[in-house]
Amino acid sequence: MFGYFLDRFRAIVLSVLLIACFALPAFAGPFEDAVAKFANDEFSDTEAAIEAVASSGNPLAFPIISALQEERLSADPESKKVFITQTDGKIIDAATGAAVDKLPDNAASVRLNNRLRRTVEAALGSLTLLSPDPAKRVAAAQSVFKSHDENALSVVEGALAKETDKAAKQAFTEARAAIILFKSDASDNDKLEAVGVIKSRGDQEALALLTSAGPDQPPLVAQAITGAISSIQSNLAMWSAVQNAWYGLSLGSVLLLAAIGLAITFGVMGVINMAHGEMVMLGAYTTFVVQEVIRTRYPGLFDYSLLIAVPLAFLVAGGIGVLIERSIIRFLYGRPLETLLATWGLSLVLQQAVRTMFGPTNREVGNPSWMSGAFELGQITITYNRLWILCFTLAVFVILLAMLRYTALGLEMRAVTQNRRMAASMGIATSRVDALTFGLGSGIAGIAGVALSQIDNVSPNLGQSYIIDSFMVVVFGGVGNLWGTLVGAFTLGIANKFLEPVAGAVLGKIAILVLIILFIQKRPRGLFALKGRAVEA
Amino acid sequence: MITQLTHDIATLSRRGWLAAAAGLVLGLASSPFSPAKAADDTIKIGVLHSLSGTMAISETTLKDTILFLIDEQNKKGGVLGKKLEAVVVDPASNWPLFAEKARELITKDKVAVVFGCWTSVSRKSVLPVFKELNNILFYPVQYEGEESERNVFYTGAAPNQQAIPAVDYLMKDEKVKRWVLAGTDYVYPRTTNKILEAYLKSKGVKQEDIMINYTPFGHSDWQTIVADIKKFGSAGKKTAVVSTINGDANVPFYKELGNQGIKATDIPVVAFSVGEEELAGIDTKPLVGHLAAWNYFESIKTPANEKFIKDWQAYTKNPKRVTNDPMEAHYIGFNMWVKAVEKAKSTDPDKVIDALPGTEAPNLTGGVSKMLPNHHITKPVFIGEIKGNGQFDVVWKTPGLVAGDAWSKELEGSRDLIGDWVGKKCGNWNTKTNKCGGQGS
Numbered sequence: 001m002f003g004y005f006l007d008r009f010r011a012i013v014l015s016v017l018l019i020a021c022f023a024l025p026a027f028a029g030p031f032e033d034a035v036a037k038f039a040n041d042e043f044s045d046t047e048a049a050i051e052a053v054a055s056s057g058n059p060l061a062f063p064i065i066s067a068l069q070e071e072r073l074s075a076d077p078e079s080k081k082v083f084i085t086q087t088d089g090k091i092i093d094a095a096t097g098a099a100v101d102k103l104p105d106n107a108a109s110v111r112l113n114n115r116l117r118r119t120v121e122a123a124l125g126s127l128t129l130l131s132p133d134p135a136k137r138v139a140a141a142q143s144v145f146k147s148h149d150e151n152a153l154s155v156v157e158g159a160l161a162k163e164t165d166k167a168a169k170q171a172f173t174e175a176r177a178a179i180i181l182f183k184s185d186a187s188d189n190d191k192l193e194a195v196g197v198i199k200s201r202g203d204q205e206a207l208a209l210l211t212s213a214g215p216d217q218p219p220l221v222a223q224a225i226t227g228a229i230s231s232i233q234s235n236l237a238m239w240s241a242v243q244n245a246w247y248g249l250s251l252g253s254v255l256l257l258a259a260i261g262l263a264i265t266f267g268v269m270g271v272i273n274m275a276h277g278e279m280v281m282l283g284a285y286t287t288f289v290v291q292e293v294i295r296t297r298y299p300g301l302f303d304y305s306l307l308i309a310v311p312l313a314f315l316v317a318g319g320i321g322v323l324i325e326r327s328i329i330r331f332l333y334g335r336p337l338e339t340l341l342a343t344w345g346l347s348l349v350l351q352q353a354v355r356t357m358f359g360p361t362n363r364e365v366g367n368p369s370w371m372s373g374a375f376e377l378g379q380i381t382i383t384y385n386r387l388w389i390l391c392f393t394l395a396v397f398v399i400l401l402a403m404l405r406y407t408a409l410g411l412e413m414r415a416v417t418q419n420r421r422m423a424a425s426m427g428i429a430t431s432r433v434d435a436l437t438f439g440l441g442s443g444i445a446g447i448a449g450v451a452l453s454q455i456d457n458v459s460p461n462l463g464q465s466y467i468i469d470s471f472m473v474v475v476f477g478g479v480g481n482l483w484g485t486l487v488g489a490f491t492l493g494i495a496n497k498f499l500e501p502v503a504g505a506v507l508g509k510i511a512i513l514v515l516i517i518l519f520i521q522k523r524p525r526g527l528f529a530l531k532g533r534a535v536e537a
Numbered sequence: 538m539i540t541q542l543t544h545d546i547a548t549l550s551r552r553g554w555l556a557a558a559a560g561l562v563l564g565l566a567s568s569p570f571s572p573a574k575a576a577d578d579t580i581k582i583g584v585l586h587s588l589s590g591t592m593a594i595s596e597t598t599l600k601d602t603i604l605f606l607i608d609e610q611n612k613k614g615g616v617l618g619k620k621l622e623a624v625v626v627d628p629a630s631n632w633p634l635f636a637e638k639a640r641e642l643i644t645k646d647k648v649a650v651v652f653g654c655w656t657s658v659s660r661k662s663v664l665p666v667f668k669e670l671n672n673i674l675f676y677p678v679q680y681e682g683e684e685s686e687r688n689v690f691y692t693g694a695a696p697n698q699q700a701i702p703a704v705d706y707l708m709k710d711e712k713v714k715r716w717v718l719a720g721t722d723y724v725y726p727r728t729t730n731k732i733l734e735a736y737l738k739s740k741g742v743k744q745e746d747i748m749i750n751y752t753p754f755g756h757s758d759w760q761t762i763v764a765d766i767k768k769f770g771s772a773g774k775k776t777a778v779v780s781t782i783n784g785d786a787n788v789p790f791y792k793e794l795g796n797q798g799i800k801a802t803d804i805p806v807v808a809f810s811v812g813e814e815e816l817a818g819i820d821t822k823p824l825v826g827h828l829a830a831w832n833y834f835e836s837i838k839t840p841a842n843e844k845f846i847k848d849w850q851a852y853t854k855n856p857k858r859v860t861n862d863p864m865e866a867h868y869i870g871f872n873m874w875v876k877a878v879e880k881a882k883s884t885d886p887d888k889v890i891d892a893l894p895g896t897e898a899p900n901l902t903g904g905v906s907k908m909l910p911n912h913h914i915t916k917p918v919f920i921g922e923i924k925g926n927g928q929f930d931v932v933w934k935t936p937g938l939v940a941g942d943a944w945s946k947e948l949e950g951s952r953d954l955i956g957d958w959v960g961k962k963c964g965n966w967n968t969k970t971n972k973c974g975g976q977g978s
Contacts, residue, residue, distance in 0.1 A: 071825075111930055114711060115711070117801070121802060204771035208771040208773045211773035212773030247758075247761055247764075355589065355593060361597075362594065362785075364817065364820060366820050367792075374796055385792075455792060457785050464591075501765070505753060
């Protein structure tokens with residue numbers, strides 16, 4: 001199949017060359033016939049049509065093929081007419097470019113499978129090698145790097161000579177090296193130079209290219225390839241340690257975010273709050289509701305949906321927290337077992353309530369554009385959503401710490417939890433402070449829900465998957481100490497991620513639990529035990 | 538304080554579970570489906586699907602499906618001149634509770650048949666109850682095979698009706714040479730992957746080209762595994778992922794794939810547990826082209842399917858409600874049961890069990906499925922690609938219906954076994970020794 005794919009690619013590139021040189025006007029007949037083939041709903045016809053359209057040189061070729069890629073190309077199977085829905089919603093006839101009022105009723109979008117998607121990518125790559133947009137040229141050069149078709153060589157070299165943009169120049173150089181490495185009649189010296197270029201690229205794609213270029217090369221080149229492969233591999237092995245550390249930080253930030261609310265309700269107040277996870281879930285559902293409203297009423301605000309959801313989630317979860325404290329928990333202070341059962345029952349009630357209101361299936365919470373995708377740092381991929389969650393977690397932590405330390409409410413909270421009777425004698429309304437503290441912890445859990453909705457299921461079970469981890473972090477870090485929670489979360493995250501590649505996800509998790517049990521045996525009060533009078537309070 | 542507390546938690550958690558279970562039972566007693574008002578002129582049908590807990594996400598829809606099918610059948614005048622009546626219980630995703638609830642359905646409510654279960658562990662937990670009390674269970678979900686019981690009818694796919702055709706498709710159409718078998722750590726993925734590994738090796742795939750990976754239930758941090766898959770896929774050979782990842786863990790898995798930029802054109806993922814319902818929680822645009830193998834897709838255009846979807850959406854009063862493969866399995870199973878009862882002119886389990894093999898019922902994809910002597914059914918296999926709108930587009934299908942194998946032909950030991958409840962009256966007949974009782978005797 002690969003050879004076949006190359007043949008097609010070759011035809012496409014050749015035709016692009018022709019257009020570049022002569023800018024021939026397209027002949028209407030064959031182009032229209034080719035376009036009509038999209039309406040046959042057969043993968044083989046669609047393939048032929050892509051090939052013919054891409055090589056036609058018609059100005060509509062690029063709009064047609066990019067519309068095909070984005071499911072915007074539709075065809076009427078009866079009249080064999082094909083239409084493009086443009087990004088602005090206007091519809092044109094793909095064969096003539098004439099505007100059309102609306103799609104015929106039986107028009108369906110042209111179907112693709114993975115093989116055709118690769119054909120489309122290759123066709124778009126060759127159509128955009130000479131695009132005025134440098135980003136598109138880079139993408140095009142990379143698709144040539146992957147396909148390394150030798151017929152593209154002259155276009156790539158032509159483009160390379162004219163190229164001024166640094167990134168695009170680098171991409172073209174690499175694409176050229178890839179072609180030369182696979183060109184059977186290239187000289188050994190050229191090939192050695194090409195291996196050097198690819199080696200300095202040093203990522204997994206370079207590795208894949210070199211591995212597949214291995215067989216039937218001249219001995220000298222084969223040797224250079226083996227050397228380059230092992231050098232890239234050792235380089236990547238070093239990066240994989242960095243990668244594990246990053247994944248650990250990221251997992252740690254999720255653990256911290258989930259646990260930080262519990263560090264208040266359980267850590268500071270001593271309430272075994274089994275409904276903590278449900279507060280997280282309520283925050284996630286608040287995000288869902290906010291996004292629903294934005295989608296139907298103000299679609300332009302979608303990128304800000306999370307910013308709007310954060311305060312709302314705090315209010316919703318915090319409000320419910322205050323309600324729970326006033327109606328249930330305040331009667332149970334000092335009775336941990338009853339609190340445990342009551343809050344656990346409450347968590348079931350909340351889950352079932354959400355299940356009844358929103359249904360048992362997952363709800364879709366979209367990623368705003370600034371949280372989608374990833375960027376490369378050296379040889380590791382950092383996804384934006386994880387990066388933002390890390391920043392967000394640290395921000396929440398700092399704000400919370402500052403609040404406990406520098407505000408009147410924070411002072412009262414610490415006073416009440418350390419010595420209730422003394423605080424009461426000093427004129428602090430302890431029951432009000434209790435309610436507010438529990439509300440604060442719940443509200444922060446709600447905020448965590450906003451962030452977690454970006455990486456996990458928004459379903460009634462969302463909270464359950466975090467409750468055990470949260471308790472683990474708080475107990476490990478040391479009850480009543482926010483810094484302990486921070487250190488505990490990151491320690492567990494990083495340890496988990498370094499264990500996972502060695503032991504696998506299941507054993508890794510078990511190993512962590514065993515380590516924590518052993519640790520608690522040694523230090524029952526966790527990493528950072530509170531010292532002094534607060535302990536016995 | 539903490540050690541004291543952990544101790545208390547440990548001793549109390551069991552009581553907690555019981556309390557919760559009791560609460561749920563109380564809640565159900567007041568539900569509109571309670572058997573109190575049952576009259577003698579109805580046939581009762583048990584519905585044993587979790588309506589709360591982890592599995593509620595998948596099983597609630599199946600409960601609604603059976604209620605819908607019963608409603609439709611009653612509009613046609615019921616069965617044997619009697620109306621059908623559903624008895625719904627909630628086993629709450631709690632495996633031992635499945636057995637208790639099954640016993641309650643059969644002994645207290647005297648149901649004629651039960652439709653239920655999703656996970657293999659819940660099926661295994663109710664098996665002894667159905668054997669002991671001699672009743673019928675229709676099980677609608679794809680599973681790992683290696684089982685054929687007299688009292689159970691398996692309307693979901695066996696591995697040869699889902700996993701093997703999917704791998705064949707990738708091998709032939711996508712020329713895949715390297716395989717990642719990723720699954721959740723329980724019996725279905727483990728057995729399926731064992732079968733797939735044996736199958737791939739029989740096709741000449743080397744050990745170093747197969748990577749097997751298991752994750753716990755509800756796994757949500759996929760960074761390391763997705764990065765590993767990316768690394769495994771950069772060895773210069775076409776790579777694909779065969780995913781038996783179950784339920785909730787799929788959403789974060791697909792999100793991570795999308796974010797790390799693994800496109801279906803580079804490393805396609807074919808999933809056996811991801812259907813229209815699971816995709817409802819994800820933005821599918823980054824996932825376009827990833828695959829799923831099922832015996833039914835909502836997007837398949839046949840008159841039967843269009844009518845089913847229309848009636849279903851009207852019944853649930855939700856024009857966006859999706860349909861999926863296990864629902865179709867219940868549709869086929871329910872209609873087979875109705876036909877078998879009419880043939881046997883009785884709802885007596887023994888008579889119905891004997892009448893069921895050979896019964897035919899139309900499926901929703903234009904064919905007619907048949908109940909086989911091994912209590913599995915014939916089904917077509919479809920490979921669908923995820924589209925931007927959360928539906929699947931069928932890119933490949935088997936030329937005809939595939940007969941379900943109770944015992945896999947790929948595994949040592951199970952190769953010689955067949956299930957035959959018509960001639961041999963045995964679920965694990967050994968064709969080598971010509972004896973009933975599996976490989977041991």
